[in-house]
Amino acid sequence: MPTLTFKPSGNTITIAEGDNILALMLAHGEKVAHKCDGKATCGECHIFLLEGRKGVSRLSPDENAKLDMMVGVGSKSRLACQCKVLGTEDVTVEVLSFV
Numbered sequence: 001m002p003t004l005t006f007k008p009s010g011n012t013i014t015i016a017e018g019d020n021i022l023a024l025m026l027a028h029g030e031k032v033a034h035k036c037d038g039k040a041t042c043g044e045c046h047i048f049l050l051e052g053r054k055g056v057s058r059l060s061p062d063e064n065a066k067l068d069m070m071v072g073v074g075s076k077s078r079l080a081c082q083c084k085v086l087g088t089e090d091v092t093v094e095v096l097s098f099v
């Protein structure tokens with residue numbers, strides 16, 4: 001079964017196709033801000049996708065537009081609320097926002 005690992009906590013969980021990364025973070029005790037509750041408008045759930053890029057859903061137009069407006073964004077940036085795992089490979093993300 002594929003896994004999702006959170007950095008810097010090192011917490012690793014098993015994942016299934018369609019799981020939303022923000023929902024997984026919240027369900028497993030990762031501290032992450034999420035003011036807009038998954039509408040891709042606040043940018044607080046910014047993560048770096050460190051491993052498993054092919055194991056998550058592609059950037060949506062809304063996510064891409066929000067990332068374009070944010071500072072500190074790089075090629076590994078994603079919004080956790082817009083990111084679903086595909087269940088095809090292990091994924092590692094770095095949690096950037098803390099509450």
Ligand code: FES
Nearest residue numbers: 038042043045081
């Ligand atoms: S929760 Fe606001 S952009 Fe993801």
